[in-house]
Amino acid sequence: MKRGLGIQRRRTPGWRLPDGAVIVDRTSSWGNPFTTKDILAEGVAATEGEARAIAVRRYADWLDGNGPDDHPLTPKRSVSRAWILAHLEELAGKVLACTCPVDELPCHRDELARRAAERAVYAERAQLVALVSACFWAARAVDPGEPMCPDVIYLETPQGQLSWHLAAVDVERFFRHVELVDEGHERAQWDGHSTTEKYRRISELTQQLAAKQREADENQAGATMILPRLNPTDWEHINEALTWLKVSVRDDPDGWPEVTPASIEITWEKTVVRLPPTSRLLAQPGSPHLNDDTSEDTP
């Protein structure tokens, strides 16, 4: 079997690492702490080849979360699973160099290459979910039932709830704008949707958003904004604020409330209605009070 992007690191004079290649052998932080030598000494493998396969399986198992995070590599150095998982993306698409020959037998560089490619795809996905979560009501919570991937994001859309499990490394980088709520919070309750149902909702949402945008473009109604679905209590407060401003919000039968223009910006928790700015008003949950913080812009 030809193995993807691996090369053998040689110690012979004149050998040099190709441009863009990364050393992942035991001199690096990517090294496999499980050695064929130890495995042969344990007597669990009959051949060098069997020992190599076991060493790679143990490495994969360790990366999956089994065993302690830090593992001794040499008497002086250890490798960290947390570090490897946090940096995996850097290996995506790279040529990985280990001292093992590139042959029929597995090497931990194959495991790293496969996981790095997967990590890169998850990171891309996370950035798109982060973007969408800035457009809808979103909350994240911790699911104790999934110890390896406990962070979940819940989005409320007119088509219903959308949710994803997120890798901790992506939460830190991309989801700081999403409020972290208690696992018992009403906005962090999975509504039971399957993955198929989630992508059906997304497809419908995409069609609706595109149609709304086309409609707005045709009517040149640049100031019409689409709001995510709000619960009745929120509507009460928002309407109270809007009545004061003499603008109106209408709750569309298809679940798309619209605001007709005036020169305001209203922030209601995660919902922002942005219209041409001459004044800025802020509605607080519970006791809606309006706060003009850009008085110099007010006519």
Ligand SMILES: [Zn+2]
């Ligand atoms: Zn190797």
